[in-house]
Amino acid sequence: MHLDTDFMWKHLPDFVRAGGETLRIGGIAIFFSLFVAVIHSFILFFRIRPLTWAVRLHIELARNTPLLIQLFFLYFALPQLGIKLSAMTTVFIAMSFLGGGYFTEVFRSGMEAVEKSQSESGLAIGLSKWQLFRYVILPQALRISIPSLFANFIFLLKETTVVSAIAVPELLYTTTSYISLYYKTYEMLLMMTLCYLVIFLPLSFLLGYLERRYRHGAFGL
Amino acid sequence: MGERLLQLRQVEKSFDGHRVLKRIDLDVAAGEVVVILGPSGCGKSTLLRCLNGLEPIQGGTLLFKGEDLNAGKVPWRVTRQKIGMVFQSYHLFPHMTVLDNILLGPLKVQKRSRREAAADAEKLLSRVGLLDKKNAYPRQLSGGQQQRIAIVRALCMRPEVMLFDEVTAALDPEMVKEVLEVMLDLAREGMTMLIVTHEMRFARAVADRIVFMDGGEICEIAPPDAFFNRPQSGRARQFLNRFFEIETGKGREEV
Amino acid sequence: MGERLLQLRQVEKSFDGHRVLKRIDLDVAAGEVVVILGPSGCGKSTLLRCLNGLEPIQGGTLLFKGEDLNAGKVPWRVTRQKIGMVFQSYHLFPHMTVLDNILLGPLKVQKRSRREAAADAEKLLSRVGLLDKKNAYPRQLSGGQQQRIAIVRALCMRPEVMLFDEVTAALDPEMVKEVLEVMLDLAREGMTMLIVTHEMRFARAVADRIVFMDGGEICEIAPPDAFFNRPQSGRARQFLNRFFEIETGKGREEV
Amino acid sequence: ACGAVKDSKDATRSGAKPASAGESGGGSIGKIKDRGKLIVGVFTDKPPFGFTDDKGNKIGFDSDLAKRFAKDLLGDESKIEFVTVEPASRIPFLQSDKVDLIVANMTVTDERKEAVDFTNPTMKVATQVLVSEKSGLKTLADLKGKKIIVTKGTTADLFLTKNRPDVELVKYERNTESLQALKDGRGDGYAQDNFVLFAWSRQNPGFTLIPEKLEKEAPIAPAVKKGNTELRDWVNKELETLGQEKFLLKLYNTYVKEELGASTDPNDVITEGGKL
Amino acid sequence: MALSAYELLFRSLPQLGEGLWATLRISLLTIVFSVAGGIGFGLLRTSRLLLPRLLSRVILELVRSVPILVWLFFFFFGLPILFDIHLPAFASALLVLSLWGMTEIGEIVRGALQSLPKGQTEAAKSLGLSGRQLLVYVLVPQAVRRMAPPAINVFTRIVMTSSLTVLVGVPELIKSGQQIIERHYTLSYASVVIYGLMALLYFALCYPLSVFSRRLEKRWAG
């Protein structure tokens, strides 16, 4: 098979830009998702009644409906109810909805993995429930969660492809645009693959490293 | 012996309808060392946990310096500062250094100044012989060292009573001694203590009174010599036998 | 006493260059009970694990009935059927019933008939007083019961030597006795055993010979009476002191 | 790009292949006849070219035309297998011998001619730009610097990308998405085949077409695999034959007339007989 | 042809049902193959031998880092062009999804195996069990309990990811919905109604799995 390398070179800058966009969206989405997840964990930890139900509902919706449909709902359906969000706002809401749901699950099992005795010895020195969460549970849950949290980062970063559906110029959008225009199918797919390899291979190796490092719950140093 | 520090009156505790403590009456005077003995599952740990508010009780009253602990007037969080507790498996916070473990309570709960609290902590650390470990992480320490840190962590809150729940049960036999000696030391200084242990010799050495429990009830309260030499209840005798029979062991017939 | 069953000659073992066993020489005769004592980390467990092929050795030879175990002629898988091992934390298979735990080896490894092996297993179970638990799952049993099952599991392979690595260390004090009695019973019947334990009285009662190790070396081999009354090496004396000092405890000054 | 040499080899070898050898298409007429069915790639969500009815049957201008091909080639219009394609996968389906023919509203361009062989056209679509009346845009020149919505891979997308670098394009996958985006004000206009726009703007007041056409005659044609001249020639001849009975006009009347309104001359849209 | 929202919903049901069935079919098959392949893959990943470990690691990194879409293109469009190997659309979709599912499940299997206490292996060895017997009788049955909840979570992701297969012409739920929406492109509420309905359908498909996984997690926690 003959590859049109000139064509690939010509569009390299577009792909670099798109790769940057993918990373930017992914990065911001991860940040917001973490934020959401910490708040959710807080709610779950303190069992703030009506809110825990909301958190559960969120988790179930996020995990059991496709991101594409969430995205379409926000982007195309909400304006009919008079709420118009920009593409980027939509992306960040939808992705933090998804990521927040997944990350909360990660934190939840992380918190459950912190032994009950840790809470008890915290209580025994008179810590309030907030102090217990802040100084004892959260730092340990975070550390325990690191490998699966990282696996979820990768998952979320991959889900960014879905946002091409609402015209956000990330990697997949760029690739399919060029394919539908010029039909340099294999050239464009190869470019996309290379971009994803550049992004994901290092992350994947980092994940492997973190997993080995934290498998036995190493703390400190 | 001082005034009554702890008074338990008809304390009841059940888990899902299963009665674990049955009408417990017990007084502990200031400066007194009470050792609680009894077979596994008889409710010793539960008793200590009730005194620390880790388990709510279903009946009776717990008085600390004459105040009803479960009246809800003083939150448990405050009371716990006066009642220190040490657990079987140390439960140090693995993500903090030794010093941070010890200072968490004094700084965050009691809002003491770091300087003053740290000085206090270091004094206590050097008393248990671990001052040089103050910047180590728990996992870098042996079990015996961790348990001594746990004791310091509780002491640094300046409690008026200390509760010890089988604090040497998880330790290698060689490390038992170093922990027991810290406790003996505390007893000598007049700390009020409630101790659950299976170390009979230590119990005998440290206790002012032995409380023997079985099936959620207090069967016998006696001074150590009396208890070990002339246990009154059949259940206590049976219990003591289990411990001592093998020691007077029959050995084996030569093959 | 019978022929030499196990012979260790200049056995060397290191972990990442750190020498854990240093030129160990030891003979165990058939029917003999050898108890290994020594401080934590001195290499006792490692020694047993080498004898069971769980750790490869870096030097010396291990002979079992005169055969070099590491020559590779007989695979470890086969040898292990003759050398039973019981661990500190029982390690029963949690997803199998007691009987299935016991029969796994006899059926799958030794390919014995289910009828015959089950009869064997039941005989052993009733010997340790647990026949009624044969269909229970491990989590439904107490630690002492689980450990007795673990011993039966090893015995049901009809081994010629049994290795015990601190089998009572994880048990509640009351359950220690029931396990030690099973072992005493085995000793009386003439089973060859290598036992690592911290139960001094039991060691004294069961042992034909005491092996005292420290820092990866054998420091002293002596009959139990001699060892406990007149330890030869300074290190053994120091070790024994740690155990006994608190028992002759100084008590506390009355406050 | 994937040479004709390999193709002829394919043709000779596959001629002997039994029909059961899998779904692979891209064959000569002999192979299609052996197989007993024509494999055609169509859109299933692009009315009026290729879409589905309530029951999920594939219908539309393109799909019905393909059915007619099957009937004339194999004697029965049910001897056809439709494969759902997407704008991005149309040409790979041909290149990899997965289908014999693509009839999926494909605009003929020079780049695409390098990848596939087009038959004679069946349509020439005029593309226009639909804008909000409030936007004040009146001519194509007004589009400069504006944000224009297109649907990925359409004629309008091709034209604007190539000829109007001064226009910012926002691309969606499907027509309804583009229309919705226009309605929500996510762009200043929507460039698309005009009859799609006609019908929609009738139901959604407040939007008008810029009268100027982007490109007067963008030919749309079925495509075969590069080098499959045998099938291409057959289709060309077939289109000629169909022209005599005004078959495309029939399709026009069924699918397009209503959208465009009776006032439009059908010959501005269809290329009966395959002639522009 | 102005339908009411209710009519639209009602008329769309058969077509959505077909899409649902298509999604269900490929998802179920993918799940079966992923579990079967995943167990093998997890074992390779934990192998003591270098070669299988290396090989499985390379496969893992490739599958993880290259988008599924690209794999679909490769197996369906690439193989015929490069090697003249023709896989039917459904088969290649199933192959790609299963390959991906296999690595996901494989990683879970690996995690479960590695999380088993070392004592279990040693106890089994000391009974003379061979490596294979160790796996079959001791490790795998225990690992299954640990991996069931996370594996079920992968199943729900398989259900959702299966929508990619439309690229190679395999029908599925989302495409069915889009066909309906596009058919009614002049109805502005079509997309709201249909996407809403699809969200419900996906939820109905995945939520039971989610509940089931939580149950197992609770039951096998001890």
Ligand SMILES: Nc1ncnc2c1ncn2[C@@H]1O[C@H](COP(=O)(O)OP(=O)(O)OP(=O)(O)O)[C@@H](O)[C@H]1O
């Ligand atoms: N959280 C709980 N839920 C239900 N039952 C409990 C709980 N904690 C303890 N129990 C039960 O209460 C009884 C007393 O338990 P406790 O731990 O106080 O015994 P113990 O005397 O400390 O025994 P050990 O010497 O083994 O520590 C036991 O029967 C135990 O099963």
Ligand SMILES: Nc1ncnc2c1ncn2[C@@H]1O[C@H](COP(=O)(O)OP(=O)(O)OP(=O)(O)O)[C@@H](O)[C@H]1O
């Ligand atoms: N897998 C291993 N890797 C590295 N070092 C090890 C390993 N196992 C044991 N060691 C080291 O070998 C030495 C001997 O360990 P071993 O477990 O045999 O001691 P022990 O006498 O059984 O102690 P204890 O009474 O605590 O069980 C210790 O210093 C230990 O840290």
Ligand SMILES: [Mg+2]
């Ligand atoms: Mg207890």
Ligand SMILES: [Mg+2]
């Ligand atoms: Mg050991």
